[in-house]
Amino acid sequence: MRRPTMDDVAGRAGVSRALVSLVMRDSPKVSPERRAAVLAAAADLGYSPHAMARQLAQRTSTVLAVLVSDLHNPYFADVVEAVDTAAREAGLDMILSTGGRRPAGERRAVETMLGFRPAGLVLLSPVVPQSVLEAASASTPVVAVERTVSLPGVDTVTDDGRAGSRLAVDHLAGLGHRDVVHLDGGQGAQSSTRRRGFVDAMRAHGLAPHVEPSEYTEEGGAAAVARLLAAGTRFTALVAANDINAIGALSALADAGLRVPEDVSVVGYDNTSLAAMRHVGLTTVDQPRAEMGRLAVAAVVERIGGHRTAPTRHRLQPSLVVRTTTAPPRAAGTTA
Amino acid sequence: MRRPTMDDVAGRAGVSRALVSLVMRDSPKVSPERRAAVLAAAADLGYSPHAMARQLAQRTSTVLAVLVSDLHNPYFADVVEAVDTAAREAGLDMILSTGGRRPAGERRAVETMLGFRPAGLVLLSPVVPQSVLEAASASTPVVAVERTVSLPGVDTVTDDGRAGSRLAVDHLAGLGHRDVVHLDGGQGAQSSTRRRGFVDAMRAHGLAPHVEPSEYTEEGGAAAVARLLAAGTRFTALVAANDINAIGALSALADAGLRVPEDVSVVGYDNTSLAAMRHVGLTTVDQPRAEMGRLAVAAVVERIGGHRTAPTRHRLQPSLVVRTTTAPPRAAGTTA
DNA sequence: GGTCATCGTTAGAGCGCTCCAATCATTGGA
């Protein structure tokens, strides 16, 4: 079970350990014969470098730590995939961990990862308090995705949540809706931005904004709609906190015998694979997830290289994807 | 940016580095006063142990490497969550990586992870050739989940795919279906087991089994159904390769104007959150995912402890979850 | 023929930690 070390390879190839090290790192200053001998010995022994020993000696890490708030949300699968690809291209190895959308879980996950002295830390929609991010940024480059942070040591990559909500409202208002309710993301990252965008856009259309508390989960969406119906609230359209929240809302509407989009129109946020499913066909706001993942890694790389110390604030433009859950309200055409 | 080391803490607390090490590992053989002094110094300095240096010195890793074949399949989110929880309880830190369901990608991911000399390697539905698993098992405990492997050094945790398919067929046959088609998982892990179970169960009911090639993806399911319809194949029920494959099949059926379950019944496999969605309501075969994740970690832990060298072969019993995509066929009641 | 770069190679220190054996301080038993 004991794996061969550099010394074993050196012994077999009849060279010094330092030379083996050079070969392993593709140094140009090694004669072809020696290089061949070393590679042959390594192959014979089935040797591969010990990544941790290397990092300890180098005093520089190639580990990119990534925290995912919720593995069940397909939104993250896309971002993580992009991060993974970009990280590999930058020569970084991704470590993934999850906090289960709970601050305590995330905090512990961050601490564990920091124990590995990663080259950087990418947090996807984190819910930990800012203080944790600040502490982390003291020892490694930190990038927060889909979370507004104003710390000088923390870079951010978000979509323009206000613009996203505006797209949704403009679309609905254009269809003739006047009674539109926003299901709020609560403690979730970026929810306040989306809420503000909703309120502003509604006012711009001369409509009264109604915000109903909810959260970034299916259950939350269902519960919020159930509450609205129980209260007898009048609405013909919903702007959900995100896609899974919208899915929950759709379920609750179906339970109540309301048809979508005939009785109620629904708009989601994130354009996850869920929204694209034929049986859902959710109209939703698309975030450039791949781009966001790439930018997050790029931000880390820039900091590592020391090319930058000032924080980056990427704010990407979302777009609307219209599918089958939105249509003019019943009494359409009555609006100006 | 330089993080404090154990020596810094020792200096501040006025003790030796070895004593700090003992405190950090909660050794009982440290006097309360010294312990307090060390902890205070560590807190002042914001010290946290360097996980990699620790592992190098200990010659034993606490890293559990986990390979996920497809982050987009919610099936894995559940298993990973269970693995994460169990790993943490066992004092292991999870590293996650993904191969994008491509053998080359998985192979590279495995090599990268092995560079960290993990305490164990858990592969979820891997598609790499057995030789890769064999090579890996030479240097660390390896557990394959949902993949049949007969190597002595590799433990396995699978569900009983034959039994799962049988549950599906029994259910459909019980409803009166006679023309049932199985969408095959192709190269995917465990697909041959599920296929065999389907064929055997159909024969046991005196029915002719029809197997249509497909794969573990939404597109694959849609394409297979489109092919069946184009060929004019007669069928009243489908046993899909897995849930996302079933989702694709549902879409294709809808496109063709066929209603589910009135015209065609559909059974999935995995009981993912997708299947449970109100708008899908997929009848499906449930795997005890949490249990599987736990068992996988347990297998690694047993090998680490040296308690076992013989391979474990866990085969768990699946169960059927009946929802709304299955019903008697149009001409029901005609069967014996 | 001697000096000086240049090149490929190597010894050895050190990364931050754990482990072992050795040390020192205390206590209890005879």
Next chain:
DNA sequence: TCCAATGATTGGAGCGCTCTAACGATGACC
């Protein structure tokens, strides 16, 4: 009172690697 036993603490070697500086061997140059 002395010695063994117990418990708390420490020095130093070593984990597998990288890095720096130094090394010997060439060859170029005058």
